[in-house]
Amino acid sequence: MREMTFTDAAREGLAEEMALNPMIFVVGEGIGPRGGNFNTTVGLYELYGEMRLRDTPISERGFTGLCTGAAVLGAHPVIDFMFLDFELDGLGELINQTSRIHWMSSGRLKVPIVLRGGVGVASTGPHHSSNLFSVFMHIPGLRVVTPVFPADAKGLLKTALRSDDPVMFLEHKKLMKIKGDVPEGEYFTPFGKANIVRPGTDVTVVAISFMVIKSLEAAGVLEKEGISVEVIDPRTLSPLDIDTILESISRTHRLLVVDEDYSPCGAGAEIAAQVMERGFYELDAPVRRVNGAFSPAPYSPPLEAAVVPNEITIAQALRDLLVE
Amino acid sequence: MSQNQVAEQTLSNEQLLSLLRVMLKIRYSEEQLVKCYARGEIPGGMHTYIGEEAVATGVCAHLSNSDAVFSTHRGHGHALAKGMLPERLIAEVLGKVTGCCGGRGGSMHLFEPEVGFYGTSGIVGPSILLATGAAYKFKLEGSNHVGVAFFGDGASNNGAFHEGLNMATAWQLPVIFVCENNMYATEVAFAYASKSTSVASRAPGYNLPGVEVEGNDILAVYQAAGEAVQRARTGNGPTLIEAHTYRTRAHAEGMRDAGYRTQEEVDSWKARDPIKLFRSLIIENRKVPLGEIEALEAEMLKIAEEAARFARQSPMPDPATVTDHVFCQP
Numbered sequence: 001m002r003e004m005t006f007t008d009a010a011r012e013g014l015a016e017e018m019a020l021n022p023m024i025f026v027v028g029e030g031i032g033p034r035g036g037n038f039n040t041t042v043g044l045y046e047l048y049g050e051m052r053l054r055d056t057p058i059s060e061r062g063f064t065g066l067c068t069g070a071a072v073l074g075a076h077p078v079i080d081f082m083f084l085d086f087e088l089d090g091l092g093e094l095i096n097q098t099s100r101i102h103w104m105s106s107g108r109l110k111v112p113i114v115l116r117g118g119v120g121v122a123s124t125g126p127h128h129s130s131n132l133f134s135v136f137m138h139i140p141g142l143r144v145v146t147p148v149f150p151a152d153a154k155g156l157l158k159t160a161l162r163s164d165d166p167v168m169f170l171e172h173k174k175l176m177k178i179k180g181d182v183p184e185g186e187y188f189t190p191f192g193k194a195n196i197v198r199p200g201t202d203v204t205v206v207a208i209s210f211m212v213i214k215s216l217e218a219a220g221v222l223e224k225e226g227i228s229v230e231v232i233d234p235r236t237l238s239p240l241d242i243d244t245i246l247e248s249i250s251r252t253h254r255l256l257v258v259d260e261d262y263s264p265c266g267a268g269a270e271i272a273a274q275v276m277e278r279g280f281y282e283l284d285a286p287v288r289r290v291n292g293a294f295s296p297a298p299y300s301p302p303l304e305a306a307v308v309p310n311e312i313t314i315a316q317a318l319r320d321l322l323v324e
Numbered sequence: 325m326s327q328n329q330v331a332e333q334t335l336s337n338e339q340l341l342s343l344l345r346v347m348l349k350i351r352y353s354e355e356q357l358v359k360c361y362a363r364g365e366i367p368g369g370m371h372t373y374i375g376e377e378a379v380a381t382g383v384c385a386h387l388s389n390s391d392a393v394f395s396t397h398r399g400h401g402h403a404l405a406k407g408m409l410p411e412r413l414i415a416e417v418l419g420k421v422t423g424c425c426g427g428r429g430g431s432m433h434l435f436e437p438e439v440g441f442y443g444t445s446g447i448v449g450p451s452i453l454l455a456t457g458a459a460y461k462f463k464l465e466g467s468n469h470v471g472v473a474f475f476g477d478g479a480s481n482n483g484a485f486h487e488g489l490n491m492a493t494a495w496q497l498p499v500i501f502v503c504e505n506n507m508y509a510t511e512v513a514f515a516y517a518s519k520s521t522s523v524a525s526r527a528p529g530y531n532l533p534g535v536e537v538e539g540n541d542i543l544a545v546y547q548a549a550g551e552a553v554q555r556a557r558t559g560n561g562p563t564l565i566e567a568h569t570y571r572t573r574a575h576a577e578g579m580r581d582a583g584y585r586t587q588e589e590v591d592s593w594k595a596r597d598p599i600k601l602f603r604s605l606i607i608e609n610r611k612v613p614l615g616e617i618e619a620l621e622a623e624m625l626k627i628a629e630e631a632a633r634f635a636r637q638s639p640m641p642d643p644a645t646v647t648d649h650v651f652c653q654p
Contacts, residue, residue: 064453074461
């Protein structure tokens with residue numbers, strides 16, 4: 001085991017796969033010699049040159065379509081959007097073409113492509129803070145990956161780079177510099193396999209992306225109050241490992257979903273509905289959600305603090321749920 | 325010497341007849357589809373290519389199955405010119421399991437990768453970007469294959485045109501942009517939608533060659549496309565071809581075709597029908613016997629009729645298969 005940051009681990013995974021597969025290329029603004037705004041490609045341009053590390057004009061729609069065409073012909077592009085909000089300019093290409101060509105072609109064409117970028121509220125204001133988890137979960141054909149820990153950042157990115165499906169690889173900006181243990185040697189973190197990051201017996205928390213960290217902090221607070229919280233990181237939202245969540249609820253009988261993204265039609269709404277459909281009789285209380293405020297992300301610190309869940313609001317939601 | 329004269333002098337009679345064969349395949353197949361539509365056999369919408377056959381035919385004559393073509397909502401002609409069998413097209417438009425996509429797409433969503441036809445789109449513009457991406461892949465692997473984007477004058481006013489042409493030129497990608505300027509984006513005239521005098525006139529702004537051709541003259545298209553394909557294959561980057569042409573039927577079958585163009589205009593273009601023009605040319609200039617042309621016409625008509633019969637007799641798809649192929653991996 002080594003200790004690495006989330007970004008360094010992900011970059012190691014990208015470098016390993018690029019060394020093995022000459023059809024992987026990366027596009028984005030500043031991902032060439034500069035190595036990416038978030039250091040996602042540092043050192044790779046020197047190894048692989050401009051055809052495989054292509055600095056682009058600010059043409060998000062354009063290179064979403066371009067990479068889709070290249071993927072259809074057998075390349076494995078990685079689009080590095082820097083901030084994932086920028087992908088919204090390419091959403092038409094992503095939904096109408098990238099996500100549908102495999103289906104439209106009756107399975108004859110594949111669109112292996114990784115679309116990565118920073119998500120989440122991080123003093124970044126209304127145009128650089130989107131999460132968009134449920135927007136992508138809603139689209140047939142897209143895989144949605146939300147790594148939290150450095151080991152998973154690497155293992156999930158490597159799986160994404162071996163997947164034949166288009167993968168949204170959503171990297172919360174507040175996770176990028178967090179360090180964690182990363183195994184030596186080659187490994188892959190599978191899609192559709194949730195991780196119980198903290199076992200517990202009284203209540204289950206399913207937390208998404210950076211909210212895993214905040215939920216673990218809340219669980220630590222509640223431990224001192226004699227409450228045992230199980231924290232699950234789904235790791236991928238599509239496919240969603242509902243079985244692990246249901247199994248946990250069969251032991252704890254209570255579920256809180258914590259998601260920085262918006263509540264209406266959000267990932268938590270989907271998880272709650274699936275639990276209702278398949279695990280209703282295991283529940284001792286209604287499924288509860290803690291979400292970011294239904295508002296664009298603000299800039300000023302006190303406004304921002306009012307928008308995002310934190311360990312205090314999560315802990316309180318858990319206390320409330322336990323007395324229901 | 326004009327472009328069409330150059331092509332005429334370099335092509336054998338056999339090659340000329342093969343161009344006619346493709347144009348007839350497209351025309352007769354679509355005439356079968358028009359009949360199917362009139363009989364109520366087509367569940368959705370359908371945009372015909374009738375009147376524009378010379379463009380797809382002249383361009384695709386230069387391509388192999390390893391070259392990648394991307395097309396539009398008006399894509400029957402491109403699919404057939406690239407090598408899709410008429411029965412695969414007609415069955416798809418009829419929603420049958422024997423269609424090129426098993427009835428998943430219909431008229432606007434045609435895929436036949438086995439012949440290098442990577443698809444049509446119900447959205448205007450993406451073909452430009454997808455073909456540019458195919459070209460990127462060809463350059464990455466070091467092959468001499470090319471990407472081809474067909475699109476209309478409508479797409480030339482879409483952001484995909486700007487972003488695609490700019491990236492393709494900046495990176496010198498092997499792609500040919502074929503704008504079929506049929507003067508109307510659905511029913512909005514290009515002259516109304518833009519102050520540009522033409523689509524090709526925008527090319528210098530991107531610093532790529534822009535070529536205007538008479539799109540109903542198959543030999544002019546053939547010549548211009550040949551030069552563009554050669555340029556792309558030899559590493560000299562993209563070309564924009566603007567082919568002036570005209571759809572002589574309504575934007576889509578069943579739509580009211582009035583209020584935006586005159587009957588005189590339609591008639592003037594019908595008089596310049598690409599198949600009629602080419603037929604006369606090869607009879608007069610090349611002394612191809614009329615009997616030989618009539619035999620070809622009869623053969624192609626029979627192929628189209630049999631394709632329609634096959635499609636009409638084909639079964640519908642199994643509803644249980646609808647969620648197949650949403651993902652490659654479970």
